[in-house]
Amino acid sequence: MKPKVSLAGLGLIVILVGTALLSLQNPARENLVPYAPYFQLGLQIGVFLLLFPLLRIRMMFRTIVFFMLFYILFLVALTSALWSGHSELVFRRTLMVMITSGCVALLALSDSRPLATFGCLAKALALFGAGISLVGLLVYFLGELRTVNYGTIQVLSIGSFHLAQRVYGPVPYLRLSSLFGNPNTLASWLLVTITLTMFLIFTDRRKSWWILFVLQLTTLILTFSRAGIFAAVLSLLLFLWFSGSRRGLAWSILCLLAIIGIMFLIKPSLLEFRRFSFDLNLRQLAWQPLWEYIHNNPFSGVGFGASYEALLEPEGVGITAHNAFLAIWSEVGILGFILWLCLWLFPVYFAKRFLPLAKNEARSVLSTTLALTLSLLVHQFFEASILRYGFHTLLWVYLLTLMVHLKRGKEYIYAT
Structure with missing residues (x-):
């Protein structure tokens, strides 16, 4: 008999599947559900607060490192509002992205049955797809x-x-x-x-x-x-x-x-x-002003989440960055950019290191998380959906947290 999903795992499934359903749009690119972003935010915060009294997290070295990287990146993104020309926008977007991501990470670390959670989530999202x-x-x-x-x-x-x-x-x-x-x-x-x-x-x-x-x-x-x-x-x-x-x-x-x-x-x-063909489909129009700003100001940024309003819109560019690496660097400077890469690659390094110890379904789960996080890394050279408010950022954080939520042992199980 397969283990049941824990309450923390159920919360994760509700948040991710609910966010996916609320992301659907009509041909005019308007949300099918009116005020969907507000419902998403309410769902993500509400589920976390409901389960918060039940959360139990056992901190280990790898989880401490992961949360330190996340927390410092949060502070860098938040302080970027101080010198940004769009301070209120930066402050609001930082809180929306980082707080909801933190909620997902804490729920994932509290999940006592992550294999069962991942299996149920995979079924729900496969049916959604x-x-x-x-x-x-x-x-x-x-x-x-x-x-x-x-x-x-x-x-x-x-x-x-x-x-x-x-x-x-x-x-x-x-x-x-x-x-x-x-x-x-x-x-x-x-x-x-x-x-x-x-x-x-x-x-x-x-x-x-x-x-x-x-x-x-x-x-x-x-x-x-x-x-x-x-x-x-x-x-x-x-x-x-x-x-x-x-x-x-x-x-x-x-x-x-x-x-x-x-x-x-x-x-x-x-x-x-x-x-x-190999043309960039006008992406170079967005990449050029971003790279020019980075070249002239590698250590500072225009504010987290504000690259379009601060750099692209004034240049008459009608598209977003379409490159998460250029967008993040131009927004939070080289320090924030390095922290973001470390936050991404540290769990990948840890998961790859312990992959040979995984057996059966645990190996399949670990293989899936590695495959998705690495392919998303490549995908973000041409799109910019990570560290933007929405489903992909929440899933990204969940996958990273899952990879550091491991216990070394004969059965290679996940620990809390």
């Missing part, structure tokens, strides 16, 4: 194209019920976005859910997970998001590598190369499609 994939594919293949004032959408009408999604790009290479309004955003979610589905394929061994895996993979491909697809493939390959499935890794690489070859043989015109 399959759900948004199914919606996207149904509208993509059965819906009709319409032009509205904010772009092109597809609409599937079933009686008085309507499903719609925004699409980008030229026909026949339309990029779907499902319930997130942007293909790159959808791909960043599928990067997570596809990896978790692969984890379930290895641990739960039900054939239905393969169906959900193929469903999500098909949707990911139709986003034509180069960064998202590359990061997802990298995550899957890393999972196979860390889990010790060398044969599965070899077959996966061969299948990937075969699929790519067949695609270009059947439809050579794909080579002319801009999504298969």
